[in-house]
Amino acid sequence: MTTTKKAGVLGATGSVGQKFILLLAEHPDFELYKLGASSRSAGRSYAKAVKWRQTATIPQSATELVVVECKASEFVDCDVVFSGLDSDVAGDIEKEFKESGLVVISNAKNYRRAPDVPLVVPLINSSHLDVVARRVKQEKKQGFIICNSNCSTAGLVVPLGALIAKFGDISDVTVTTLQAISGAGFSPGVLGFDILDNVIPYISGEEEKLEWETKKILGSIAEDDSFALRSNMTVSAQCNRVAVSDGHLECVSIKFATPNKPSVEEVKQALRDYVCESQKLGCPSAPKQCIYVLEEDDRPQPRLDRNRDNGYAISVGRVREDPVFDFKFIVLSHNTVIGAAGSGILIAETLFKKGLL
Template sequence: MKYKVAVLGATGMVGQKFIQLLENHPWFEISALMASERRVGKAYGDEVEWLISSDVPENVRDMEMLPMDPRNVDADIVFSALPADIAREVEPKFAQEGFAVASNASAFRMEEDVPLVIPEVNAEHLGLIDVQKRNRGWDGFIVTNPNCTTIMLVLTLKPLLDLGLAKVNVATMQALSGAGYPGVPSMSVIDNVLPFIRGEEDKVETEPLKLLGKFTGSGIDFASITVSASCHRVPVIDGHLEAVFAEFGGNIEVNDVIEAFRSFKPIEGLPTSPEEVIVVRDEPDRPQPRLDRDAGNGMSVVVGRVRKDGDSGIKYLVLGHNTVRGAAGASILNAELMVKEKLI
């Protein structure tokens, strides 16, 4: 027997990626698709502008789209691909009515009683679910995954904490799909790099501190490291590439960092989990978005060019698939973890 899942914001880029990733999922089956009022009552395949593969999956092609109202939905889990402003209004309605909401939206990520989770990094933060339900009087709950850029970065920072990580500087080269569809105008980005993404740097500088913090039983004590980010949009379809400069409390060696990356283990038993969380490439010109974004079915991050940066510094590149590991795949992995932990 599979868990029934619904998708909020089903027609957008991330909503489509949810549908693609859930098509043959061994634990989950789509029972409802929800979208804006103007699409309600229409067949998904007739209404969606499908962008991410050749055809709309057969299992949802004829599914009638529903309004974003919990009274109309038969599901165990609700995946949210909504914009932040709409998510802030809609997601609590589902949580209040007893649904488990796995959200890709930014609306509640930094709320004190809302888990912000990367399963391999901070699974214990799911303990906030009980705090949230008590605080808000909800029968259900909201669990969020981080910003797409944050996920790639933090997956590499977690194994470095035990080596004395103190400060991180990161410069990102972010794919166009991260801006949604139709996204960035072609005349703005072809033959160009856009040196500003509104709101992005703040997310990349603050979300890691919560993710790498400690669950106290009632909240999160944020990590004491500092993160400084500069974020840029580049003419790549999928795959965020980040140049990371990590400073440590004392002398650090490249081999120790590489060993920490390669020793970072996935959570066993989750269908979407990759065999390797961090793939380390030795070639001098890797990772590259076209070559490496699909590693681990898009759920691994790929690290390369690990090298010294003074006695107490290491610099490296990390790449991840922003709409898989950085968005829909992240929410699905969170939901799988919650099922495994019997929270759903």
């Protein structure tokens, strides 16, 4: 008897979708079972439909699968469906999947603000998945949506959450991002001519997502099982696109609410010591270390540090005192792994370990 779970991928031909294909290809718990994309791709083998842009070759288990349209009836046999759909179409499609009883883990922005939908970065708030567990038990309904965060938010919330857990409330955060071009997707994506020899100081909607999503992820679960925002923390973001293929770098300053400030060494130690639930549960993709604190003056760097623990870990460097706030540091996260597909996989592994798939 097979013990692996059948996985579907929506938007399988896109930037996030291709990462899902790679991460699922040799997964111990999930098998690639159905691939969906637009009607432009449907009916063709995955190898023919996709414009493959990863450095690893297309996994054998995906090449001959025939791409289907993103209709719930095509995916009814799936135990879990990962969505890398464009947000223009994700709303209606994911709703139909949920209403058909399917478990959808989405990378799109459409349901992130819904009060009953968990917004999860599995390295920091997998406890929000417990709401789904209670709801499934009470209502005996299987279909639900869980959202991943925006890619730049995923890197920011992990060190913030680790520091709040150790030292208490953070009142103020400023973050300036240097974001990779893969974060813009493939269609239309960022044009080479625009980004070469250049920095683009605007990413539509990104600053609002960072400022809002951080508060939901680091917020609490209310008595009625809705998600309460961390309203005592102000976040100010500035977002830039830079000519890097993968890996978002973020320059962060923080101010603690407590008058008893920790030292720089205590901040670094708290980041190093942080352990997340997916590590404790033994999830196969969990990083060995959630946060790597780098001591070299010029690290982290996207090309050198983004693939730590296969892109599932966060790197933090240059931790120092801030003359305006309390501390400042640099954060690096792999935007298509822990910032997108990898988060989805880690959420599914957590659900699996908790008996929810």
